[in-house]
Amino acid sequence: MSQAEIGLIGLGVMGANLALNIAEKGNRIAVFNRTVETTRKFHADAGELKSQIVPCETIEAFVAAIRPPRPIIIMIKAGEAVDQQMEALKPHLAGGDIMIDAGNANFRDTMRRFDALKDTGLTFIGMGVSGGEEGARHGPSIMVGGTEESYARVEKVLTSIAAKYDGEPCVAWLGENGAGHFVKTIHNGIEYADMQMIAEIYGILRDGLKMTAEEIGDVFGTWNRGRLNSYLIEITEKVLEATDPLTGKPMVDMILDKAGQKGTGKWSAIEAQNMGVPATAIEAAVAARSISSMKGEREAAEKILGLPSIGEFQVADRAAFIKDLENALLAAKIGAYAQGFAVMSAASKEFGWSLPMPTIARIWRAGCIIRSQFLDEITSAFTKAPDAANLIVTPAFAAMVKETDGALRRIVSAAVLGGLPVPALASALGYFDSYRRGRGTANLIQAQRDFFGAHGFDRVDGADSHHGPWGSV
Numbered sequence: 371m372s373q374a375e376i377g378l379i380g381l382g383v384m385g386a387n388l389a390l391n392i393a394e395k396g397n398r399i400a401v402f403n404r405t406v407e408t409t410r411k412f413h414a415d416a417g418e419l420k421s422q423i424v425p426c427e428t429i430e431a432f433v434a435a436i437r438p439p440r441p442i443i444i445m446i447k448a449g450e451a452v453d454q455q456m457e458a459l460k461p462h463l464a465g466g467d468i469m470i471d472a473g474n475a476n477f478r479d480t481m482r483r484f485d486a487l488k489d490t491g492l493t494f495i496g497m498g499v500s501g502g503e504e505g506a507r508h509g510p511s512i513m514v515g516g517t518e519e520s521y522a523r524v525e526k527v528l529t530s531i532a533a534k535y536d537g538e539p540c541v542a543w544l545g546e547n548g549a550g551h552f553v554k555t556i557h558n559g560i561e562y563a564d565m566q567m568i569a570e571i572y573g574i575l576r577d578g579l580k581m582t583a584e585e586i587g588d589v590f591g592t593w594n595r596g597r598l599n600s601y602l603i604e605i606t607e608k609v610l611e612a613t614d615p616l617t618g619k620p621m622v623d624m625i626l627d628k629a630g631q632k633g634t635g636k637w638s639a640i641e642a643q644n645m646g647v648p649a650t651a652i653e654a655a656v657a658a659r660s661i662s663s664m665k666g667e668r669e670a671a672e673k674i675l676g677l678p679s680i681g682e683f684q685v686a687d688r689a690a691f692i693k694d695l696e697n698a699l700l701a702a703k704i705g706a707y708a709q710g711f712a713v714m715s716a717a718s719k720e721f722g723w724s725l726p727m728p729t730i731a732r733i734w735r736a737g738c739i740i741r742s743q744f745l746d747e748i749t750s751a752f753t754k755a756p757d758a759a760n761l762i763v764t765p766a767f768a769a770m771v772k773e774t775d776g777a778l779r780r781i782v783s784a785a786v787l788g789g790l791p792v793p794a795l796a797s798a799l800g801y802f803d804s805y806r807r808g809r810g811t812a813n814l815i816q817a818q819r820d821f822f823g824a825h826g827f828d829r830v831d832g833a834d835s836h837h838g839p840w841g842s843v
């Protein structure tokens with residue numbers, strides 16, 4: 371029997387689907403899972419793909435089943451488990467073999483693992499995979515970090531399994547060591563912001579306009595046929611239209627309003643802060659998930675403080691208001707993506723990666739959770755203006771911001787006056803308003819800092835005098 375082209379460890383939700391995808395595209399694959407029974411069941415259920423899959427019950431048999439130099443995908447629980455799995459594999463590998471961590475690793479762990487394998491003859495790839503279960507099975511977006519040579523060894527297989535947008539595979543080598551996992555982290559940070567903004571708009575429709583889940587689903591359905599067309603808007607419509615089989619009520623109304631998180635949104639916000647890049651929409655989305663989890667505290671606070679009683683939601687022209695909501699969501703989304711790309715641009719300099727912005731937008735157009743037509747427009751904007759300081763100053767996006775930010779302003783104002791929380795939408799508006807204002811208010815901050823700490827300041831006239839006359843005040 372011929373040797374496998376590639377190996378995969380970890381037949382959980384993602385690993386099993388990725389392995390089937392790899393096998394289906396004509397690549398022979400060896401698989402291994404810590405719990406042997408899972409491997410047996412996986413193979414038994416693989417149907418017509420069975421002959422393409424080599425199920426292995428020991429690490430020795432698994433390694434022997436793969437053609438050297440061996441690319442081995444590790445798709446297991448992120449964190450220490452990956453270090454343990456790598457240690458278990460290492461003694462069985464030979465020069466040129468490549469360990470590929472495809473889980474949601476913190477890119478700093480990826481950098482450490484990459485460095486630890488330097489000069490051992492083995493190489494390490496940190497590979498971000500997005501698209502959830504469906505994506506893994508039928509075409510994910512794949513973000514690769516590692517040496518260019520190691521990518522060349524796996525490029526054919528990865529290209530065969532990646533999602534396609536207009537025939538172009540959504541996979542790319544993005545840079546050395548942690549580049550792939552960093553980009554995946556920011557992808558997830560943007561995903562947090564995108565989801566939070568959609569949820570805030572849903573809140574205005576539900577609590578402001580008092581619409582039913584089904585009615586709101588119809589609104590999202592209409593938007594999905596316009597400029598907001600995207601996977602997240604599409605699934606929002608489907609979610610809102612689903613019925614709870616237990617009660618017959620809308621499913622969404624029966625779900626507790628406590629959101630979970632696994633850490634990638636928080637990592638995005640932390641890395642943005644570390645580099646001094648504003649990512650306020652992502653930060654707002656992470657904080658919103660945290661506040662959502664404080665269900666008991668929120669209920670107790672509502673009893674004490676009550677809901678804001680500024681007045682009922684006043685909407686003179688409902689259709690015009692819903693059009694404003696659509697444009698507001700588009701404007702806020704531009705803010706969130708602009709921030710995410712700005713964080714990647716700063717990281718590229720900080721870590722010496724040369725991250726290709728148009729390529730990143732290109733491989734996010736299909737396969738991943740934030741996939742959308744909008745990313746095609748970002749690809750085009752960054753291709754035409756690769757050195758733009760920020761997405762929102764590229765000609766196409768500057769025009770879009772000018773066209774839609776009025777709607778965002780009206781919607782944020784209405785929500786604030788109606789007492790509805792819109793932290794992510796408001797943060798995007800605050801970002802536009804701060805970023806586009808040549809003369810801000812930090813002169814006062816500088817004066818205060820100099821007053822209490824003699825930190826000094828620069829003057830607008832460039833004069834060589836850096837402290838205020840505070841002693842005499």
Ligand code: NAP
Pocket residue numbers: 379380381382383384385403404405408445446447448450451452454455472473474475499500501502503
């Ligand atoms: P999962 O269904 O919970 O499966 C976990 C897998 O990890 C199982 O194969 C398990 O083996 C293995 N494992 C756990 N601890 C291990 C250890 N100490 N040593 C060896 N193997 C161990 O997880 P998943 O959803 O497939 O996620 C896998 C990775 O993909 C994670 O990093 C996750 O963050 C990432 N990811 C997930 C998604 C998603 O939508 N689910 C999307 C993108 C990325 P046993 O069968 O022996 O327990």
